[in-house]
Amino acid sequence: MNTCSTPGATRGGDDDPYFVEETKASSELTVGWRKMEHSLQFESRLANPMVGSILTMVFDDIEDLRSKDDRSAIVIAGQGFPISSFQRGRVFQDEQSMEEALTHPEKHLGPVPGGKGSPGRMNAKGISVFYGATDDHTAIAEVRPPVGSMVVTARFDVIRPLRLLNLNDLASMRPHRGLSYFNPIRRSLSERCAFLKDLQRQLTMPVMPDSAESGYLITQAIADFLATHEKLNLDGILFPSVQVQQDTSPGQNVILFHKASGVERLEDTQKAEYVSLWEPDEDRWVYYPEFWEAEPKDSDQSSRYVPLVPPPEPSLRLARDGIVIHKIQGVRFSTEIDPVHYVPWSKDRKYHGFR
Structure with missing residues (x-):
């Protein structure tokens, strides 16, 4: 981890205006984290006691830390809160498969059933989770659709309060302002906050497709740890999108465990009772996607299959009037340009490499 500063008191802040606290990330956590990464990659990926030990040091009591404006890294999502719904996108390359999905959007636009999901940044293969975003723009970018395809986005309303860890806020955590700067507890907390700041950058770095299997090991381990942490009792994680420039969209990604x-x-x-994408209008067809809800039917509880492991309690309700089809007509890239310098052969050349 690199050296970083944790503003326990900054110029113009609410503490001593002439004192700026500079703290390095905890060496114990930094060294332990590197050992954990090596152990996950080359020793043991499932029953690894080092993972639990290090992550306990990092995340235990994290709800007690606050940002300078007294904001916690744990936020509540649900009705009556700033975040009350999530958008989820799915790519389709033909109208037939899209029309089929609209016959039962909860099944086809919601999470993949357990045992069938591919591995992702925060889940191992076969673990069913909900990946979404706080806006359409971010949801579309995350599925990386090719030009000419269609993305269906759907709004899922949160129907019970959910506790989420906001990775965006890890970088701004600081010890409680009431702790003296000479208190050894404050120094320990400051080193931990500095570590969290570097960790936030590491967890949200882009991972190349060719190295996804190893690149996702750490984030998958963290998600598994947080999903089963009884004291924190988290339901998911909010994290910035690596597919969208932060200055172009305020949206965030979410994973619900x-x-x-x-x-x-x-x-x-x-x-649904009826689904169509086109309707006739005089002598031509007009694109008019719609689906008609079927008459409610009473399900026979006595004949229903009862699974050995019951599904999770519903946390989400798809808004059937909040489904949108996006036809992808182009993709924009943001690049940083570095020219390759060409040096022709010459008898006078003395050296090469760093100037």
């Missing part, structure tokens, strides 16, 4: 990824109306009796 398996226990909080349940969606209402997954029964087959909730399928």
Whole structure:
């Protein structure tokens, strides 16, 4: 981890205006973290006691830390809170498969069933979780659609309060302002906050597709740890998108752990009665996507299959009037340009490399 500053008291702040606290990340955490990374990659990926030990040091009691404006890194999502819904996108390359998905959008636009999901930044293969975003723009960018394809975005309303760890806020955590600068507890907390600042950058760095399997090891381990941490009792994680420039969209990504990824109306009796993408208008066809809800049916509880492991309690409700089709007509890239300097052969050349 690099050296970073944690503003316990900054110029113009609410403490001593002439004192700026500069703290290096905890060496114990930094060394332990590197050992944990090596152990996960080359020794043991499942039952690894080092993972639990180091992550406990990092995340235990994190709800007690606050930013300078007294904001916690743990936020609540749900009705009546700033975040009350999430957008989720899915790519389609033909109208037939998209029309089929609209016959039961909860099933086809919601999380992939357990055992079928591919590995992601915060989940191992086969673990069903909910990946979404706080706005359409971010949701579309995250599925990386090719030009000519269609992305269907759907709004999922949060129907019960969810506790989320906001990775964006890790970088601004600081010890409580009431702790003296000469208190050894404050120094320990400051070193931990400095470590969290570097950790936030590491967790949100882009991972190349060819190295995704190893690059996701750490974030998957963190997600598993936080999903089962009884004291923190988290339902998911908010984190910035690496596909969208932060100055172009305020949106964030979200992962809801398996226990909080349940969606209402997954029964087959909730399928739509009629779905179409086009309708006739005199002598031509007009693009007019719609689906008609079927008449409610009473499900026979006595004949329903009861799974050995019941699905998670629903946390989300798809807003059937909040589904949008986006036709991808172009993709924009943001680049940083570095020219390659060409040096022709010459008898006078003395050296090469760093100037």
